[in-house]
Amino acid sequence: MPDTRDGGSFDYIIVGGGTAGCVLANRLSADPGVTVLLVEAGAKERSPWIEIPAGFYKLLTNSDFNWRFTSEPEPNTLHRRIAIPRGKGLGGSTLINGMIYVRGQAQDYDGWAQRGCTGWSFAEVAPIFRRIESYDGPDPSGTRGHDGPLPICEVSERPEIGRAFLAAAEQAGFRRNPDYNGDRQEGFGYYQVNQRDGRRVSAAKAYLAPVRHRRNLVVQTGMRVTRIELSAEGRAVGISARQGNDSVRFSARREVILAAGAIQTPQLLELSGIGDAGRLRSLGIAPVHDLPAVGENYSDHFCTRMNWRVSRPETLNGQSRGLSLFRELLRYMRNRSGILTFGTGLAHGFVRTREGLEGPDVQYFFMHASYGNAAERKLEREPGMTLGIAQLRPESRGSVHAVTPHIGDQPAIRPNFLDTEEDRRAMIAGMRIGRKVIEQPALDGWRDHEMSPGPGCTSDADWLEFARSNGQTIYHAAGTCRMGSDPSSVVDPELRVRGIDNLRIVDASIMPTQVSGNIQAAVFMIAEKGADMILSSRG
Template sequence: MKEAIYDYIIVGAGSAGCVLANRLTEGGHHRVLLLETGGSDKSIFIQMPTALSIPMNTRKYAWQFETEPEPYLDNRRMHCPRGKVLGGSSSINGMVYVRGHARDFDEWQEQGADGWDYRHCLPYFRKAETWAFGGDEYRGGSGPLGVNNGNNMQNPLYKAFVDAGVDAGYFATDDYNGARQEGFGAMHMTVRNGRRWSTANAYLRPAMERDNLTVVTHALVHKILLEGKQATGVCYEKDGKLVDVKASAEVILSAGSIGSPHLLQLSGIGNRDVLEQADIPVNHELPGVGGNLQDHLEFYFQFRCKEPVSLNGKLDWWNKLKIGVRWLLKKDGLGATNHFESCGFIRSRAGVEWPDLQYHFLPAAMRYDGKEAFNGDGFQLHIGHNKPKSRGSVYVQSDNPRQPPRIRFNYLQHEDDRQGFRDCVRLTREIVNQPAMDKYRGPEIQPGVDVQSDEEIDAFVRQAVESAYHPSCTCKMGVDEQAVVGPDTRVHGITGLRVVDSSIFPTIPNGNLNAPTIMVAERAADLIRGLEPLNPSNAPVAMDEQWRDRQRPGGARREIA
């Protein structure tokens, strides 16, 4: 049988891979093979937004990775699920659409990712998106990715939380993905016509109608095929058989921040000591592969609610059935939202230039697995310090592609990260105790009023924090010795090989990662095709000009210790 040869092979049909599959097959000029270890995303539990906790915790749809004991979290092993299905993590995530602050991308440029500053990234955010309220100089009006506000904050608790932030002296922001991120306002989600709008729905399904795209599911890639310093294809396993397939142009890894460095290492590309310890021959020494691992942590600040308006009354089987039936018939109601419909982005201290704390507000008190936290009504704020200085790693353990890599984030290793969570506790209490919440605020359940001192907060945080599921930065983009890819997304020292996914972020943005991952893939698709980049934007960015001297525009000054 004649060996199939494609122009491009994309490994991973996730948030980035689906974008690339669409863009690289536009016009019909290139033959593209897209390989995905998982299978179909057509489950109701994936497509119905309110069911988000199910696919994330299901082995069929997600790699259920677990970290090594985390030394600064009392040696807890942390859950690290990654998408294993068409759409990847965009098919199992919380659907929250946050681009990050403009300065996050300027930071990339400053770290050597030339051309990835906010002015050059904003046009690609706009290209990807159709914003429910119409396009402007910040928001897209005709892109594949549908973005809205779910049920438009019909529950009164959403607005009460936003008003409480304003009462506490913070900005109100009309659009945190627009001119001003800092402040409190409505939260956005990747939902369209009541369905999860993953990159599988937004990008891959239209592309699968094209003759020049081949999608192979249940395909486990074993390694990249190399001839010297040239990537020529990949070896993958399908139905128990190994298949070698060639790429005449490039191999593109879009397997995510765990999968992409692991596959490079399985192919003998990486840190020499790591490869030799795993008995893998060194084909190309690249020290930074798998290093620089970053993530967001968060915990739930939970309160009882004095009014019977929370979603806790909707968690019994009968109400869940009614919500599900309505969604099946009409694609609306409580089934058509992720329930994170208001949010906040604030700075932890004076002297912090742009927001480093993020709130997701939920009008219920419950766990990530969808079970109620206690009997009765309640609400919770997911709060985290989003610009961590701690760094971890993803390192291969053997040449067996089925053996998970060794993952260690070193969460809270850096004192600034621990201080960030102390600020989370104290600032959140102040916000929730504003007059706007008086009608609803009951007793504090978690952390509990007895958690006050630095030592008490630190102990609580070590036991209570969970991953926000934003692993990133393990194949960082740049030109220094630890960089894995250049600003063109090509792997340093290897011809015909790129990495395009959240692993190439130099630093983690202040926000959820699906939106910037899609943006990176959109921009990379133009680089790969040799197209002129979109014209940089001159849209202004609103900042607190007195950030050096105040923690918030209308509040007391908080100095950096």
């Protein structure tokens, strides 16, 4: 093995160049008096498909841009291995996600504050959301940001079938909502996405690209961090990493900041000797700091996808083939419009599945497409439409833990989906309501027949079996380094790792509970707030 070379010393070392890492690199390097190192395991983001919104179909299963994790087989989901996509490269999951931007509900963040996460109530984080956003849509509540670094717009294409779906939702008794990120989430409408002029805007594009020229910011790609270096006094003093066959060590004068995400942040902590001492010893890792909560509290949004055959040809199944696809390519090249601007959702719905709930507990994703393989987004040849159903605030909790002392070996991911009675009830109720919407008269001219689960699915047992056998994640892994004020949490409300000085975590792993919707907006907010905390602590 070659000797480890000295990579130099920096004030701040950021581990992970995904959503949070790009924000942190921007904000921390704004002070020319400090030096910042951003280390990303993925290569440079070189693919023509990144900026094309529909390019996620190409990138979602590409190992150059996706770590391609899978869950462990579990009885709740009939021992299936479920894909857990995680973005790789500068921009992380914003390179391959559906671009859907959802703040969540105010009570999500108020719930964090009530759990002891001081400073994280919605009133305190709402200004940060406004700082992030450059929103060009309707803002009837006056709560949106309009000059931030991240452009947000409603989906630009409005196909006739999408309008029919929204009419069907109104016929089923649900309201139209002009802005689900405003003062009320409940209702149906078009999704908001991080795009500008028909192009995807990743975290790297919005936050990192404008500051790459800064002389005090160094960005290393293709470099895998293998360990956090700790002093005998329990202080993070740097990192060890590998780049090709080279071993490199970097020193941190102020802080090491983990932004590797809800899967790899807990794995890296464990490989560095921070975690449950007994578990670490069983892996041959010498414990440095006993912190049993590392890797626990895993949560994700579980989603079922109901499909219908469509009686008209105007769906993505046909429009993305042959001569139709060629015409759409020309259209996109000419004016950045057409089907290539679509991500994973056209129209949304946020509903309450029972009386007495403070806010919606189920989210819908309508798309005029149907998939032979939902996990890989492989379209069928015949026209179809899909309604995805996800419970917003799952109670089930799982775990992520290292299985070997080697960073290159995938950790064991155990989501434990559908473990609680409430999770099962909400999913069943959400699917029943979804069928009710699609069966409204507004879709009579489109709906041919229900393919999955099919009209034979009527009892609660039938619906639950469908969820267990067909449900997938919608890629919102979170919670594995839980924030809290209690001693059993991994980080305190300032995002400092308990028991280790100069080490913070700033990514989705710190979320105590899920937010009500796609989590990329919350991760941008966490990173902005984390940067504020780091900068304010310099004194």
